[in-house]
Amino acid sequence: MTTNAPRVLIVGDGLAGCLVAWELYRRDCQFSVWSDGSPAASDVAAGMFNPVSFKRILPQWDARAQQDAARARYEWIGEQLGETLWRDVPIVRVFPNEEYAERWTGRAAGGHGVSPFIERYDADQLHPSISAPYGAGLVPDAGWVNVVAMTSASRAKWQSMGRWEQRSWRMSDGCPDGFDAVVDCRGTGAVEDLSEFGLELRRNHGEVLRVKPDQDWGDRIVNNVTWALPLGDGTYRVGSTYRWDVHTPVCLEETPAHLVQGAAKARTGEGTVEVLEHRAGLRPTCFDRRPILGVISNKHPHYHACVGWGTRGVSIGPTVVRWTVEALLGEREAVPDEVHPKRFRTFTEN
Numbered sequence: 001m002t003t004n005a006p007r008v009l010i011v012g013d014g015l016a017g018c019l020v021a022w023e024l025y026r027r028d029c030q031f032s033v034w035s036d037g038s039p040a041a042s043d044v045a046a047g048m049f050n051p052v053s054f055k056r057i058l059p060q061w062d063a064r065a066q067q068d069a070a071r072a073r074y075e076w077i078g079e080q081l082g083e084t085l086w087r088d089v090p091i092v093r094v095f096p097n098e099e100y101a102e103r104w105t106g107r108a109a110g111g112h113g114v115s116p117f118i119e120r121y122d123a124d125q126l127h128p129s130i131s132a133p134y135g136a137g138l139v140p141d142a143g144w145v146n147v148v149a150m151t152s153a154s155r156a157k158w159q160s161m162g163r164w165e166q167r168s169w170r171m172s173d174g175c176p177d178g179f180d181a182v183v184d185c186r187g188t189g190a191v192e193d194l195s196e197f198g199l200e201l202r203r204n205h206g207e208v209l210r211v212k213p214d215q216d217w218g219d220r221i222v223n224n225v226t227w228a229l230p231l232g233d234g235t236y237r238v239g240s241t242y243r244w245d246v247h248t249p250v251c252l253e254e255t256p257a258h259l260v261q262g263a264a265k266a267r268t269g270e271g272t273v274e275v276l277e278h279r280a281g282l283r284p285t286c287f288d289r290r291p292i293l294g295v296i297s298n299k300h301p302h303y304h305a306c307v308g309w310g311t312r313g314v315s316i317g318p319t320v321v322r323w324t325v326e327a328l329l330g331e332r333e334a335v336p337d338e339v340h341p342k343r344f345r346t347f348t349e350n
């Protein structure tokens with residue numbers, strides 16, 4: 001055990017709490033995990049990583065560095081748990097129209113920030129189930145992480161080490177006895193406490209399905225806005241929805257038909273699709289799609305935020321957790337400005 005290192009309470013055991021715990025475990029620091037068992041976005045996440053923003057065909061935030069860090073970290077955690085967590089599965093992007101196809105083809109040819117991440121996909125390379133009248137592109141360096149397997153196996157490990165408790169915590173509880181610091185990984189559970197500091201964490205409602213089509217949809221992720229991710233057993237995850245007007249993680253009745261129709265538009269056949277599973281969650285999201293990290297108030301110096309992971313928790317997680325823990329341990333003065341609470345115009349450090 002590292003001497004003089006702070007004893008850290010991690011609140012929340014979704015993806016964020018899990019990765020913070022592993023970062024501290026690696027460094028031989030003392031930590032405990034508390035979770036109140038409320039619904040976690042991480043129990044719903046498809047776990048996909050994709051270095052490209054499809055809407056405008058641009059690279060994601062610091063895509064290469066974050067994805068390299070993510071791969072190394074998930075592979076290491078997988079070794080610790082005896083599980084294969086990281087799966088490389090290219091994404092086939094079905095073009096929506098001629099203009100998009102031209103833009104993609106131009107950028108794939110080189111000379112653009114996104115060029116290293118995208119390729120043009122020839123029609124004869126396409127799986128026969130895919131319908132792509134305007135053509136398709138490929139993102140070779142994509143895939144998914146089995147988030148549910150990782151968080152549940154990690155929880156079992158911390159439990160077996162006596163480092164996990166089912167317990168609730170909120171900011172008014174302060175720093176509990178026996179701890180020197182609290183890392184807040186409560187996802188949308190932190191909304192009310194952060195609002196006291198003018199920090200708006202928004203709940204973005206999302207749903208995913210697991211389906212079994214009666215035709216083979218191939219072994220690549222296919223994205224035509226709706227995406228279908230092969231799980232390797234003839235079933236596919238299909239998602240997802242994004243809503244700001246639903247603030248509880250409820251499964252909406254109309255969603256399965258909507259998502260199945262969306263996925264079917266990228267397919268040639270008329271086949272039937274059986275819905276096996278339907279899940280909903282709330283993504284903890286900030287206005288600029290960046291998380292909120294680090295100390296937010298001089299009056300609560302023990303409190304370190306690690307929330308607001310949005311739609312891309314899997315890719316950004318290992319990097320933003322490293323920043324959070326480095327700042328907590330005094331290895332860096334503060335977290336980078338782009339994830340610091342001071343970027344909120346409404347931030348009040350009271």
Ligand SMILES: Cc1cc2nc3c(=O)[nH]c(=O)nc-3n(C[C@H](O)[C@H](O)[C@H](O)COP(=O)(O)OP(=O)(O)OC[C@H]3O[C@@H](n4cnc5c(N)ncnc54)[C@H](O)[C@@H]3O)c2cc1C
Pocket residue numbers: 011012013014015016017034035036037038039040041042043044045046047048049167168169170185186187188189190205206207208239240241280281282283284306307308309310311312313314315
């Ligand atoms: C439908 C859907 C699909 C998604 N797909 C992807 C994807 O493909 N790729 C990707 O990168 N991301 C995806 N995401 C986003 C991803 O789920 C999030 O970025 C990530 O899971 C957030 O993790 P978190 O640990 O911050 O929050 P959560 O997973 O919500 O965890 C919060 C934790 O805090 C606990 N908690 C809350 N309040 C308290 C309290 N008061 N006391 C104690 N514990 C508390 C909860 O029980 C839970 O354990 C998806 C999300 C949704 C909803």
